[in-house]
Amino acid sequence: MPDRQHPRFPGQALVIGAGVAGLTAARVLADHFERVLLVEAGALPPVAGPRGGVPQARHVHGMLARGASALESLFPGLQAELVAAGAPLFDHGLLASTTVAAGRVPRTPGGVQAHAFSRDLLEWALRRRVAEQPRVSVRDRSPVTGLCWDADATRVVGLRLADGEVLDAALVVDASGRFTRLPQWLTEAGLPRPEQRIVDAGLAYATMVFDAPARDFEALQHVNSAPDRPRGTFVVHVEGGRWIVTVFGAGGDHPPTDERGWLTFAADIGNPDLDELLASATPLDGVGVHAFKRTENRLNRYAAMRRWPRRLVAIGDSVAAFDPVFGQGMTVAVLQARALGEALARADDLDAVTRRVRRRAAAITRTPWLMSVSEDLVWQYHRERGTPPLWLRPALWYKRRLVRLVVADPEVFRTFLGVYHMVRSPTALAAPRTLAKVLFKAGRYGPGGTRHDGTT
Ligand SMILES: Cc1cc2nc3c(=O)[nH]c(=O)nc-3n(C[C@H](O)[C@H](O)[C@H](O)COP(=O)(O)OP(=O)(O)OC[C@H]3O[C@@H](n4cnc5c(N)ncnc54)[C@H](O)[C@@H]3O)c2cc1C
Known part of the structure; x- marks a missing residue:
């Protein structure tokens, strides 16, 4: 348990961006630093309402069960607060109407809870809770324009704001989202540009x-x-x-x-x-x-860079922004912020924290990235060449059969929901029992979960 009266690290931690990643990062930093300052480019409204910095917040934002439980561990009582504000909490299998390519899924207990709220409500609840932390301050309308470096440009020592003000930092967390300027700031300091992967479903x-x-x-x-x-x-x-x-x-x-x-x-x-x-x-x-429209999967491979500055970490969409259809972004951001908290609790010094979080952020990203791009590569290839490449075809064949079972077999549907909500590993979809059903049972069903002999 962190000793909140006597923080381990002196000085100030700076967080760039007050989205879900930045707010959760501020929450964990508050346990370990004397001071935490969250710096946000846009204006933060005093109520649960739209704001300029996150245009994506206008759209449906589903929180996966894994992300919800990680958030609850960082902000105890959050779920109850959202329910009290009118956000329905329900069994995803029973109270969601789900239609997949093979048809409509019969309602059945799904074993995972889903929580429906607007992103505005979630951010507002997080902002209020972060503001209650005694050592955290928030400064909005303050775009960050660059990093400040030590003499040999190996360590980040602060941030520069648009009005020219310089803020000192013992640690900087970049949580500035999908359009982060971090790659550019790194190259300006003489580091190589991080390798970037983009897979675009044209969504x-x-x-x-x-x-x-x-x-x-x-x-x-x-x-x-x-x-x-x-x-x-x-x-x-x-x-x-x-x-x-x-x-x-x-x-x-x-x-x-x-x-x-x-x-x-x-x-x-x-x-x-x-x-x-x-x-x-x-x-x-x-x-x-x-x-x-800017929904492409976007991965900045910071962890693969040979040189990485001391005292700088990146989390959330700054590391990997996903095709939103899979609803993974907030969960990944929260898991990375929690990993930051774990590193701060365990590591001996901030250089070790930097190294550990860089590795963990990449590791947390890996499976969600694979899930997202394995589908979106098909769109990309389809647009560019008309057909998926040979190596993707077995996966497509497997997916088509699996999806028929999602409709026809409640057990497969529950497994699918568990994987979707990131509470089960994707390997569950190829575990022996499911694999056997995909190979030997799926062929009996056509679209809509109807058996080829006409029964369901
Ligand atoms: C259309 C759409 C739908 C989505 N739906 C879902 C969903 O259903 N479920 C889900 O889990 N995820 C969803 N996501 C992803 C989700 O929005 C993000 O993954 C999640 O918000 C984490 O992002 P973040 O905090 O890293 O960045 P953001 O939420 O984008 O926040 C970044 C913050 O940094 C600020 N900022 C940027 N630059 C600077 C700067 N230079 N100085 C200071 N501040 C700066 C911005 O103003 C902003 O407030 C969706 C995304 C999109 C695009």
């Missing part, structure tokens, strides 16, 4: 928010599937009884951003639950359609 989101009566589900997922089913939707019933409805299209099949076009696109998805919801829904005044 765009467009979201509207509605007032609508309660339904017999709290969330709706209609997932797309490479390479022949580009469209899908995510819907959540959030605090205040509002429905956030995000529609999306991959492979360049983008939803329109005018209201009428958006509604036509939504109708074309062909999901009866979505159609019924929208038939009785009223768009919230003045919200309109919000679009987001």
Whole structure:
């Protein structure tokens, strides 16, 4: 347990960015530093509301069960607070309407809890809790424009702000998100540019928010599937009884951003639950359609760099930003912030913390990255060459059969949900029992989980 009266490290830790990664980082740093300053470029509203720095917050933000439990361990009582604010907590198998490429999944206990809230509510709850930490201060409207270095440019000693002010730091955490300028700041200091991997499914989101009566589900997922089913939707019933409805299209099949076009696109998805919801829904005044197109998977391979500055760590989207369809970003960010806390509790000095977090951040990223790009490479190849490469075809064949079982076999559905929520390893999808079903049972089912002999 950290000794909160006597922090281990003197001086100030600086965090760039007050998103989910930055807020959770500030929380763990507060246990170990004399002072923590969170520096945010945009304005932070005093209420749960939209803000400029995170345009993605307008869209459905599902928190995976793994991320929810990690957040709860850092902010005890958070889940209850969100529930009290009106955010439904429910069994994902029973109270989500789920449609995959093989059809609609029958409702059945899924064994994992899902929590539906707006990203604005989550950030606001985190901001308030971080502000309660006695040693943390937050400074908004303060864009960071560069790193400050020691004489031989091996150690980061502070940050430079847009107004020219320089802030000293014992440790700097970059949590400035998908569009981080860290690679550029590193090269400006004479370090090689980090290798960057980009896999782009050509996906765009467009979201509207509605007032609508309660339904017999709290969330709706209609997932797309490479390479022949580009469209899908995510819907959540959030605090205040509002429905956030995000529609999306991959492979360049983008939803329109005018209201009428958006509604036509939504109708074309062909999901009866979505159609019924929208038939009785009223768009919230003045919200309109919000679009987001920069959804490519983006990995900065900081851990592979031969030289890395002392006293600098990066977490969250700065390390890896994912295709949002998989809903992994916030969970990965929270797990990395927690790893930062563990390193601070264990390591003897801040150089060791830097080394350990760089390794752990990369390790935490690995599986989510593979899950995300294995699907998105198909879109990318499809766009560039028309067909997936030979080496991807066995995985596609396996996935198609597995997805039929997700519809037809509740046990496979539960395994799938566990993997999706990151509480089970993806290897569970190829464990002997599931593997046997995929090889010997899946062939009996067609679309919709219907047996080829007509029974279900
Ligand atoms: C459309 C979309 C939908 C998504 N849906 C989901 C989902 O369902 N589930 C999920 O888990 N994840 C989702 N994500 C991912 C999720 O938004 C991020 O992974 C998560 O917020 C962690 O990001 P972060 O804190 O690293 O960065 P961000 O949340 O982007 O925060 C970065 C912060 O840094 C600030 N900043 C940037 N530059 C500077 C600077 N120079 N100086 C000071 N401050 C700066 C920004 O203003 C911002 O506040 C989605 C992403 C997108 C794009």
